[in-house]
């Protein structure tokens with residue numbers, strides 16, 4: 696299926712932050728409850744080892760997705776880095792709650808950090824989860840080039856199967872039930888989340904749209920290869936590939952680090 700870059704609500708600067716945060720809360724619980732990014736942990740550990748990094752910088756962290764789970768996956772393979780959460784629209788209240796739950800392993804940056812131009816002083820291996828497909832090829836290449844020219848390692852992980860079946864079954868059929876049944880259990884508790892789910896259902900409707908469009912935007916491994924070829928630098932190595940999580944769902948990845 697060819698890559699289609701249609702409109703997503705959460706990319707729009709005018710989109711209300713309260714709805715964006717509700718959508719990110721859903722994504723965070725989904726990623727965390729399904730252990731989506733578990734197979735990324737060994738790849739992150741080995742890249743940190745080759746690059747001599749001790750700190751992870753999550754770009755486009757949104758609602759902090761699977762960061763708590765990632766801390767525990769890495770712990771279980773004897774890797775104990777500190778995480779720093781960043782975003783162009785930082786979700787401070789969620790980051791504070793994640794920091795409290797993490798025993799000092801997670802911290803965050805309160806000012807906007809643009810993944811296409813990360814300030815030099817933010818050092819560490821960069822990570823992106825469930826966000827690379829938001830960027831058109833030119834911007835995606837700028838993210839890769841920014842890491843490579845600043846000699847920082849990077850791991851990009853985007854999960855999902857690019858098919859009509861995923862849109863019909865995984866998004867349009869399953870997600871409305873998930874919203875209906877699970878929303879009261881999402882943390883931190885917010886009245887706004889209940890209001891914009893059950894009274895005026897903007898959070899579920901925008902998530903269904905963005906979720907379907909995200910599937911169409913996924914980069915295949917071939918497309919990721921093409922992007923890395925176009926930003927190849929002498930001192931920097933790229934690797935792309937695909938792993939499967941315990942549910943058989945695919946995670947496409949790009950790893951880059953100074954040689």
Ligand SMILES: C[S@@+](CC[C@H](N)C(=O)[O-])C[C@H]1O[C@@H](n2cnc3c(N)ncnc32)[C@H](O)[C@@H]1O
Pocket residue numbers: 705706719722723726754755756757758759760761781782783784808809810811823824825826829
């Ligand atoms: C789908 S969400 C990411 C979800 C998150 N990584 C997770 O696992 O829950 C995409 C995020 O990218 C952020 N974003 C969009 N453009 C950005 C940019 N140029 N630099 C940094 N963050 C950006 C948005 O604010 C949004 O939070």
